[in-house]
Amino acid sequence: MKTSWRSASLxxxxxxxxALTTACGQDGGSATGSRNVGATxxxxxxxxxxxxxxxxxxxxxxxxxxxxxxPRPAGKLSVSTNAEIGEMVTDGAGRTLYRFDExxxxxxxxxCENDCATAWPPVAADxxxxxxxxxxxxxxxxxxxxxxxxxxxxxWPAYRYAEDAAAGDVKGQGVGGTWYALAADGxxxxxxxxxxxxxxxxxxxxxxxxxxxxxxxxxxxKDEAWPEPVSACTGACLEKWPVVAPVEPDxxxxxxxxxxxxxxxxxxxxxxxxxxxxxxxxAGDEKAGDTDGQGVGGTWYAVAPDGKPVGAxxx
Numbered sequence: 001m002k003t004s005w006r007s008a009s010l011x012x013x014x015x016x017x018x019a020l021t022t023a024c025g026q027d028g029g030s031a032t033g034s035r036n037v038g039a040t041x042x043x044x045x046x047x048x049x050x051x052x053x054x055x056x057x058x059x060x061x062x063x064x065x066x067x068x069x070x071p072r073p074a075g076k077l078s079v080s081t082n083a084e085i086g087e088m089v090t091d092g093a094g095r096t097l098y099r100f101d102e103x104x105x106x107x108x109x110x111x112c113e114n115d116c117a118t119a120w121p122p123v124a125a126d127x128x129x130x131x132x133x134x135x136x137x138x139x140x141x142x143x144x145x146x147x148x149x150x151x152x153x154x155x156w157p158a159y160r161y162a163e164d165a166a167a168g169d170v171k172g173q174g175v176g177g178t179w180y181a182l183a184a185d186g187x188x189x190x191x192x193x194x195x196x197x198x199x200x201x202x203x204x205x206x207x208x209x210x211x212x213x214x215x216x217x218x219x220x221x222k223d224e225a226w227p228e229p230v231s232a233c234t235g236a237c238l239e240k241w242p243v244v245a246p247v248e249p250d251x252x253x254x255x256x257x258x259x260x261x262x263x264x265x266x267x268x269x270x271x272x273x274x275x276x277x278x279x280x281x282x283a284g285d286e287k288a289g290d291t292d293g294q295g296v297g298g299t300w301y302a303v304a305p306d307g308k309p310v311g312a313x314x315x
Contacts, residue, residue: 002237024276026257045150070169072160074151075123079133079184082170083200083214083289086182086191089134089153094167097123097158101178105155105186108142112159120159120172120179125151133184137142190221196247197272199254202291205310209255209274211244213283213289217274225276229263233280241280241293243299244272256306274308 003254043237075092089162098120101110112120128151130136151158161172161179172179173189181189196212209217212291219243222232233241246262259276271278281299282293293300294311301309 022262024228050292064148072121074158076129076131076169077134077139077153078131080168081182082168082189084183084191084287084291085132085170085173085189087183088170088189089158090167091123091160092129095160096168096170096172097153097182098172098179099153099156099182099186099188100159100163101180103153103157104144108140108152108155108157110142110144110150110157112157113145117159119162121162122148122150123158123160125149136186138184138186146167147293148209151185153163153182153184156182157184158182160269163226195253196251197244197255197260197274198252200289200304202289205291205302207254207305208291209279209305211281212247215285215292216278216280216289216291217244217279217303218293218300219277219279219307220304221309222313223278225273225278229261229271229273229276229278231265231271231278233278240283242283243269243281244281246270247272254305257286259307273307277303277307279303 010094074090074097077092077097078090080086080090080096082093091097100110100112100120103109110122112122116257124150125139125141128139130139131204138154140155141149142157143154144150159179161169161175163169163171170181173181183189191214194210194212197209197217199207200210200214202208202216211217220231220233220240224230231243236307243265246255247260249260252260253276258276260272260275262270262272263278266270273279280300282290282296284290284292286292291302294302298313304310
């Protein structure tokens with residue numbers, strides 16, 4: 001969690017006080033109503049366009065409503081994992097698929113038309129193939145008001161987001177509080193609550209520690225750990241490198257628990273350690289999975305599960 005030293009001091013608990021008595025080196029503590037692809041569902045009614053959906057209906061020169069562009073093919077669907085929102089459905093090109101809260105799944109019905117469908121292009125149903133992680137029994141279709149067939153997953157009409165520029169983009173997640181990436185069962189893709197500290201496999205750094213928000217955790221090479229933790233990051237340094245607030249040992253996963261403890265900073269705030277080394281996040285990391293703090297100044301490095309600095313030069 002990104003937090004300042006001011007807010008970190010508010011998080012201290014009775015359990016933390018007990019942890020302070022432990023010195024470094026000691027043990028610390030189903031299918032929906034969607035029809036199968038190839039069947040015909042009832043045409044959807046045009047409903048209210050939600051926030052972020054590109055409100056408004058397209059019109060022709062005579063003032064009549066104009067149909068949206070034909071849905072683009074889906075190809076082979078699969079399940080991808082995003083550091084922020086967990087598992088989600090992607091199409092054959094790796095593009096994220098979304099659902100709209102103002103649609104319905106029982107029966108399948110689409111309410112995103114015209115300008116909305118320009119911002120959120122519907123996914124065609126005719127060539128959709130269930131790939132790894134996708135139950136083909138949950139794939140279906142709904143007939144749109146313009147007569148085109150739109151893919152449904154678990155009954156929910158599927159869309160792409162026009163502002164997603166590349167495979168894996170999730171810029172549509174949460175737009176207007178009504179648009180969400182699709183989970184494989186048709187639900188909303190939302191990451192499960194993470195432990196206070198856990199680990200993830202980074203493609204460049206390997207297994208590293210992250211906080212409860214999935215943000216990378218770092219060590220400062222000027223700090224000390226023995227005989228007790230001492231932080232050399234003070235003042236303005238803490239604005240760039242917020243301390244990791246206390247975490248209960250039971251609220252961790254994959255992190256070595258020996259010498260997983262907290263200490264009191266000179267300003268009275270409590271800070272978490274891994275292997276007795278003070279740990280921080282980086283204000284320059286904008287989202288879960290970022291590692292922009294790695295190697296900054298030759299003194300800041302991501303943390304391995306045992307507390308060692310990842311990629312730091314050997315002394």
